[in-house]
Amino acid sequence: MSEDDKTPAREIITDYAQAHFRYFRTADGTVYAQRIGQPIARPIRSQGTSGSHRQELMIGLFNDGLGVFNGTALKEALDLLEALAMTEEVQPVHIRVAPGSGGATWLDLGRTDGKSVRIHPTGWDILTPEPREVCWRRTQLTGELPLPAKDTNGKGLDLLLRLCNFANAQTESLAIAWLIGCLGPSVPVPAPFLTGPQGAGKSTGGRMLIRIIEGMSADLRRAPKDEENLVTAVAAGWVTALDNLSHLGPDLSDLMCCIVTGAETVKRALFTDGDVVRSRYRRPLLLTGIDVGVIRPDLAERLLPLRLERPRVRRTEAELWAEFEEALPVILGSLLDLTVKVRATEADIPTDLRMADFAHLCAQLDAATGFGALGAYRASLDDLNDDVIEGDLLAQTVLKHAAGIEPGTEVRMTSAEWLHALTQLYTGEDFHPLPKGWPTTGKVLSDRLKRLQPVLAARGVLVDWGRTKTARYIEMTCPTPPPPDQQSEMF
Known part of the structure; x- marks a missing residue:
């Protein structure tokens, strides 16, 4: 020839x-x-070490006796396939x-044969999904x-809770609710923050939780230094677990808020002047640490404190992980059983909590099992509000000022007037020096109050902003408490 x-x-x-x-975009x-x-x-176009399409194409050609092809031929073929795929229907991965x-x-399940778990309203099955349904x-x-x-x-969940050192049943119910939430592709879940004294097994407990979802190869990692x-x-990945946090700076705190509830980053594509690469992300996040210092209010609404205690009997790492790996199929099966049961349970959606989807999941879990997860979630948020207030002198001063306001009375002042009043209240007659970070202008004070607004509202102090014909103002109100009979109905 x-x-x-x-x-x-x-x-x-x-x-x-x-x-x-099949090629698609x-x-x-x-x-x-x-x-x-x-x-x-x-x-x-991937050259990743987890296996690229170029590699599987080369292997297939060789195994089927078509030969070994040089890089130029592969590049030209992939260029054409990429162009043809741009005319196909859009499908997510x-x-x-x-x-x-x-x-x-x-x-x-991360298997090479593609077998996965389909969780449906009547149960769950192990199947290979139809490629056009799931990629x-x-x-x-x-x-x-x-x-x-x-x-x-x-019995799998009983095994899990026996291996972990959660402090009480309320903490256990929140951990189970979080695991169920991780199996939902579209519902944001708060980030568990595993805390406790030194030696409480925070890192071990964190590894166990993420390995239920991500497999035995999953592990904790240090927080990267840049966004x-x-x-x-x-x-x-799906679950991101950051270990041994001791400080949450403003940038990392804001980024964690975005990870929990979802965001998008855009950066310039390599070797181009005008093209960009978009990265959307909303992932379950898990944190461990003894103490991270001051927690910002917006992150506090997205956290889920899980307290652990020191175990009475110590075990070797090899013994502990061998038992966990052996129990993992049973743990995962029990979690899937409970997930089906919870999703089929009707419950009212709490409308007063920031993470309403997770609060609804807790209510469904309570209706299905009687665990008391929703009450535990509310109590954990209340504790976090206390942590925010204890770490913020401005919040403490606002609450001190609000204590002198008659219930139902509205106090309106400009931001500069509020700054003067709160500064005088903090310094007092002894003229205490102002702390680092105290607002220096009315604008800075207004921005700080906007961050603190949910925390102050949880303590019965409502802050709002408005405008007259001549100036803007900040309004502070302490609502009149409901009659005792209505308070009992609320709880």
Whole structure:
């Protein structure tokens, strides 16, 4: 056969690829390849160590006897496949959990055969999802989960709670509620903050919780020093766990708020002048530490304190993790059983809490089991409000000023007048020096009060902003408490 009669290498590669893979794009324009009949998708431009489409294409061509092709032919074929995929329908890809049809959700077990758990209103099953319903994206952070056990009668959760050192039943109920929330692809959950004395097993407890969702290869990590690295790590997995935190600066605190409730970053695409790369993220977050110092009010509303206590009997790491790994299929099966039961339970949605979806989940858990998770969640938020107030001298001064306001009375002043009044109240007759960070202008005071508004409201002090024809004002009110009979109805 003459050279002119030979089929070009790029055509051989393209024909083989179209016969064995489906190509599609996501909403951000990234093109993925999905082996026909399998739910696992890989970006065709990825060179990742978790396995790239280029690698699986080369292996397939070689194993099927079509030969080994040079880089130029592969590049030309992939360029054409990428261009063709841009005309296909948009389909999302998911990491670890995904929405399904008919009110179902999916949990990726991280297996090479694509087997996953379908959680539906009447139960759960181990299936290989239809590729056009669910596309799994895999990264180095995608660990493999064991096949969950059926008919556990809830003993798996008892095993988990026995291995962890949670301080009381209320803390245990919140940990279980958080795990159920992690199996929901679209419901934001607060970030558990595992606290307790030194030696309470905070890191071990954190590892156990995330390994139920992410597999035995999952681990805790130190908080990255910059936002870009943390966002990259968050986007590559499902549960992000940060260990041994001792300080939460303003930037890290704000970024954690975004991770819990969802946000998007945009940066310039490599080797381009005008193109950008969008990264959307909303992930379950877990933190451990003895004390992180002052907690900002907006992060406090997104935290879930889980207190641990020192165990009476110590065990070796090898013994502990061997027992956990053996129990993991039963733990996961019990968690899935309870998830189905909770999702099928009707409960009122609490309307007074920031994380309303998680509060509703706690109410459903209580209705299904009687655990008392919603009350424990409210109590934990109350404790966090106390922590915020104890760490903020401005909040303490506002509450001290509000103590002298008659219930039902509205006090209006400009921000500058409020700053003067609160400064005089703090310094007192002894002229105490103002602390570092005390507001220096009315504008700074107004911004600080906006952050503190939910915390102050939880203590019965309402702060609002308004405007007259001549000036803006800040209004402070202490509502009249309800009659005793109505208070009893509230609780």
